[in-house]
Amino acid sequence: MKKKILVLGGAHIDRRGRISGETAPGASNPGTWFEEPGGGGFNAARNLARLGFQVTMISPRGGDPMGETVGEAADFAGIDDRPFVFLDRKTPSYTAIIEKDGNLVIALADMDLYRFFVPRRLSIRWVREAFAAHDFILFDANLPEETIAAIVAKAHSLGKPVAAIAISPAKVVRLKPCIGDIDYLFLNEAEAAALAGERPEDAAGWPPLLNEIGIRNAVITRGRRELVALCEGRRAVTLQPPIAETVADVTGAGDSLAAGTLAALISGLPLEEAVRHGTAAATLTVQSRHAVNENLTPDLLNEALALVPKVRILH
Numbered sequence: 560m561k562k563k564i565l566v567l568g569g570a571h572i573d574r575r576g577r578i579s580g581e582t583a584p585g586a587s588n589p590g591t592w593f594e595e596p597g598g599g600g601f602n603a604a605r606n607l608a609r610l611g612f613q614v615t616m617i618s619p620r621g622g623d624p625m626g627e628t629v630g631e632a633a634d635f636a637g638i639d640d641r642p643f644v645f646l647d648r649k650t651p652s653y654t655a656i657i658e659k660d661g662n663l664v665i666a667l668a669d670m671d672l673y674r675f676f677v678p679r680r681l682s683i684r685w686v687r688e689a690f691a692a693h694d695f696i697l698f699d700a701n702l703p704e705e706t707i708a709a710i711v712a713k714a715h716s717l718g719k720p721v722a723a724i725a726i727s728p729a730k731v732v733r734l735k736p737c738i739g740d741i742d743y744l745f746l747n748e749a750e751a752a753a754l755a756g757e758r759p760e761d762a763a764g765w766p767p768l769l770n771e772i773g774i775r776n777a778v779i780t781r782g783r784r785e786l787v788a789l790c791e792g793r794r795a796v797t798l799q800p801p802i803a804e805t806v807a808d809v810t811g812a813g814d815s816l817a818a819g820t821l822a823a824l825i826s827g828l829p830l831e832e833a834v835r836h837g838t839a840a841a842t843l844t845v846q847s848r849h850a851v852n853e854n855l856t857p858d859l860l861n862e863a864l865a866l867v868p869k870v871r872i873l874h
Contacts, residue, residue, distance in 0.1 A: 561613040562825050564742060565689055567710060568600025568655070568699030569635070569673070569726070570618035571651035572625045573850060575810060582658050595852045596632035597653060601700035602811045606740045606840060607635040611756055612672040612825070615689055619672045622646030636851075641689065643680060648672055651701075661806040668727070673701045678709035689741045691716065692814035696721040697817075700730040711737040715871065725816050728753035734776040739773035743824070745817040747780045762787045762872055766795040776832055778812065780813055786838070788870070796870035799840050801847050813852030816841040831870050839863035 578590040596852035600750040601616060608614045612710035617863060620642040629650060633640035653695055655666035696714040698707065700723065716723040725731035725746035731753050734741065739752070755768040765787045769777055777790040779818060794824075794863040819840025820859065843852045843863050852859075 561611065562616070562695065563613045563693040564604075564607055564695045564697060564821070564825070565615050565617070565693035565703065566600045566604040566607075566697045567617045568697075569598030569651070569670070569701035570596070570604075570616055570620065570629050570651060571670070572628065573597045574652060574654040574808065575657055576655070577589065578659055578664070578786065580659065581651055582664060590789060592611030593848065595810065596629045598629075598651075599701065599726050599814050600697065601629070602814035602850045603697060603699075603724060603818040603821075604638055605632075605851045606649035607822060608637045608856060609851070610822045610857055610860065612822065613639070615641060615693065617641045617643070617686065617689065619643045619645060619651075619676045621641045621648045621650035621672060623649050625650040639674060641685070643676065645672060645675060648675075655810065656811070660872045662810045663809065670701055672814055673730070673856060674703050676702050676706055678706050681706070681709050681713055687858055690717055690719065695719065695821065696766060697724070697821065698722075699724040700726040700733050702733070704733040704736065707733055708737045710741050715740060718831070722817070722821055724814060725750040730752075735772075735819070739775070741774075742776060743821070743830070743874050744777040745775055745780075745813060745820070746777065747813060748782075751777075751779045762797045765789070778816065778830075778837065780816060780841075785871075786833045786834070787831055789871070794831065795873040796831045796834075797873055799869070800866055802864045803842050806845050809845050812841040812844045815844040815851070835867045835870065836860065838867050842866070 574594045580589045604614045616638050656664040660689045695718050720742045722743035723741050728749045730751040751824045777789045779787045785799040788796050816837040820833045822839030823836035
């Protein structure tokens, strides 16, 4: 029987402008424009569905054509889509400008609608039933701080493991009140620094900082440098991501890493091995112009896994 994963968080429209030549700050840059459904939670949900899990997505959405586009993408991915639709409001959006090498220049997140996902919505009968029926809970930090705390509390009251995607340095701080109760956390260095209050120069500096603020299991990505995984607050490992032959777009890489890692964790692997699966998924994503690699399958992930090195033990 397929494992069931409940995802709560961002499901909106991603707009990405890609600069064709060398980036000229403060000037008009020739480039191309691309638009597709996205969002941290939604990207992870689509990856998990492609990897064979039964996925339900709960997210606020506007009563507009953009909301319909997101719903169609959820249906296409095989996700059980359960939005809260606000007919008089617009669907959130994320607009990014990307350099020709695929790296982010700047982004603007128009996410006001997510503040309407208040804790009392978790008491709706079908939401309560969804929590009870699923094996694992995943959310992202697009949601309000009090809702995040309520999600974590509800998951733990039901004995369900819970994971979080940090989204951004500005939003990851919403996790602070319940950080010690999140079973798995996925974030990048900037987001980790926003939580810890400092940014060590090398990988070995991260585990003690994470321990100090109560984090037990986490994966910190560091761009092309080796990522850091903290396992049960004691064991720490690093992993050098393979260099992708081509980088089409880095959007969604962190969400794919979270999904690939969680897929392996739910299948019974320890975090220090599961993170290799997440790295393989992220490598496939950056080679696609989409936030979710349209060709992702368990077999393709296994092929990519062969190119991912073994972890190195920090302590």
